[in-house]
Amino acid sequence: MLSLKETGPEKRVHLPPGTFGIPALRYLPFLSRDTIGFFRMLHEKYGKTVRFGIRQIAIHLITQPEDIRRVLQENNQNYHKGVFYRELGRILGRGLLNSEGEFWKKQRKLIQPSFHRQRISEFVEVMAEETNRMIDDWKSRPLLDVSKEMMHLTFAIVGRTLFKAEVTSYSDRIEAALTIALELTTKRIKKLFPAPIHWPTPGNVRLKKAIREMHSIVEELIKERKSKPSNDIISMLLDARDEETGERMSEIQVRDEAITLLLAGHETTANALSWAFYLLSQHPEAYEKVRAESIRVLGDRTPSLEDIQNLIYTRRVVDETLRLYPPAWVIERRAMDWDRLGGYDVPPNTNISICIFNLHRNPEFWENPDSFDPDRFEEEKSKQRPKNAYMPFGGGPRVCIGNVFALTEAVLVLALIAKSFRFRLNTKKPVVMEPLVTLRPKYGIHLDLVST
Ligand code: HEM
Numbered sequence: 001m002l003s004l005k006e007t008g009p010e011k012r013v014h015l016p017p018g019t020f021g022i023p024a025l026r027y028l029p030f031l032s033r034d035t036i037g038f039f040r041m042l043h044e045k046y047g048k049t050v051r052f053g054i055r056q057i058a059i060h061l062i063t064q065p066e067d068i069r070r071v072l073q074e075n076n077q078n079y080h081k082g083v084f085y086r087e088l089g090r091i092l093g094r095g096l097l098n099s100e101g102e103f104w105k106k107q108r109k110l111i112q113p114s115f116h117r118q119r120i121s122e123f124v125e126v127m128a129e130e131t132n133r134m135i136d137d138w139k140s141r142p143l144l145d146v147s148k149e150m151m152h153l154t155f156a157i158v159g160r161t162l163f164k165a166e167v168t169s170y171s172d173r174i175e176a177a178l179t180i181a182l183e184l185t186t187k188r189i190k191k192l193f194p195a196p197i198h199w200p201t202p203g204n205v206r207l208k209k210a211i212r213e214m215h216s217i218v219e220e221l222i223k224e225r226k227s228k229p230s231n232d233i234i235s236m237l238l239d240a241r242d243e244e245t246g247e248r249m250s251e252i253q254v255r256d257e258a259i260t261l262l263l264a265g266h267e268t269t270a271n272a273l274s275w276a277f278y279l280l281s282q283h284p285e286a287y288e289k290v291r292a293e294s295i296r297v298l299g300d301r302t303p304s305l306e307d308i309q310n311l312i313y314t315r316r317v318v319d320e321t322l323r324l325y326p327p328a329w330v331i332e333r334r335a336m337d338w339d340r341l342g343g344y345d346v347p348p349n350t351n352i353s354i355c356i357f358n359l360h361r362n363p364e365f366w367e368n369p370d371s372f373d374p375d376r377f378e379e380e381k382s383k384q385r386p387k388n389a390y391m392p393f394g395g396g397p398r399v400c401i402g403n404v405f406a407l408t409e410a411v412l413v414l415a416l417i418a419k420s421f422r423f424r425l426n427t428k429k430p431v432v433m434e435p436l437v438t439l440r441p442k443y444g445i446h447l448d449l450v451s452t
Pocket of ligand 1: 272328397
């Protein structure tokens with residue numbers, strides 16, 4: 001029940017079913033052990049819209065496409081980024097993922113041109129070069145953890161395309177710092193009542209150290225660009241002036257935008273590719289189709305954006321991977337004002353969770369939802385699904401700015417690797433999902449490679 005203070009005396013509040021207060025406490029171990037399973041259990045027990053929480057922290061879990069559309073599109077001004085992003089904000093500052101309102105709009109307008117089709121088409125050559133460099137290296141390595149390899153590769157690609165920098169020399173440091181920062185941030189999110197960040201707990205100390213490390217790496221990159229401008233995103237951000245005031249962006253803001261793009265631009269795509277290799281290891285017939293298509297469409301020449309658009313089956317494999325293992329597995333918001341979702345009231349300050357993982361496996365929209373079937377993305381079949389039943393890149397005005405970049409990269413990397421190798425999953429390490437801020441394979445994906 002809401003208090004009068006919360007609702008106003010005249011309002012009768014109709015809240016979704018669920019578990020709240022003391023009874024919800026018993027679920028905390030389940031929540032932290034298996035967040036996705038926990039969300040699924042709540043829906044099975046209470047229905048399509050569920051309320052969960054303790055004291056002031058109320059979370060509404062929504063699953064219906066029309067509610068998702070309302071939150072992300074129709075009434076998006078009412079829904080700001082919530083707790084999840086506040087925690088993430090320690091890593092990303094006030095970069096594009098985290099900012100709000102007019103400030104976000106201005107930054108998005110500024111950064112958007114770096115993702116125009118023309119730019120992506122220029123990036124394809126670098127994407128192919130970096131992938132081929134990795135393929136050469138793989139020829140002497142019959143066993144590898146493909147998820148680590150993909151992190152290195154996508155980091156190098158985002159570094160060279162958006163930042164015109166050979167950032168691979170930094171990548172081990174930034175990756176280590178990022179992994180620690182994401183793990184500790186997720187632990188804080190899951191705790192519901194984390195220790196205040198200024199308390200010197202071991203976790204807080206490690207988190208702050210990892211963030212300092214990331215800041216210093218990106219500050220090095222900014223320093224390089226200040227002394228030697230180029231046509232990259234950092235130089236563009238350093239040069240940009242506010243249309244009204246004529247002021248330049250602060251260096252801290254440039255750093256936050258750069259960290260956001262570096263991190264959002266490599267971690268998600270690397271996870272998508274890792275899961276694609278896992279799925280293809282379980283479906284060799286699909287891998288053979290990817291291979292045959294790649295040999296036919298790409299031949300031995302340097303690929304162009306047009307070639308990538310002709311890799312139709314490979315694209316379906318990527319789409320199906322993003323359905324089964326969406327790297328951004330949950331989208332989260334906080335209501336600013338009253339609203340209604342799923343026929344229930346949403347009081348201000350309610351957190352909204354859209355579990356993309358469960359949405360993508362909802363049997364209402366997907367036949368045999370847990371099975372791998374790239375052909376469900378044939379054009380005709382896709383048209384028959386509600387629009388918001390599939391949203392690996394989110395939706396509305398805050399839709400992923402890098403979606404075309406990511407899809408182009410993922411299709412190209414898969415196709416180039418398929419031309420050069422066959423592989424088997426090495427089963428010494430289990431394949432386990434780890435839903436941190438992104439959906440990672442907890443112990444990596446280990447492959448035995450065979451050159452072809
Ligand atoms: C498979 C790869 C990717 C996936 C699944 C993905 C997913 C997402 C999702 C779901 C959102 C919306 C989050 C929300 O509404 O709260 C988002 C936003 C964003 N993504 Fe991606 N992303 C991917 C690749 C990329 C790449 C390659 C870049 C940049 C190079 C990028 C940069 C961003 C940024 C900056 C935002 C914030 C946009 C804004 O709020 O205006 N992402 N992404």
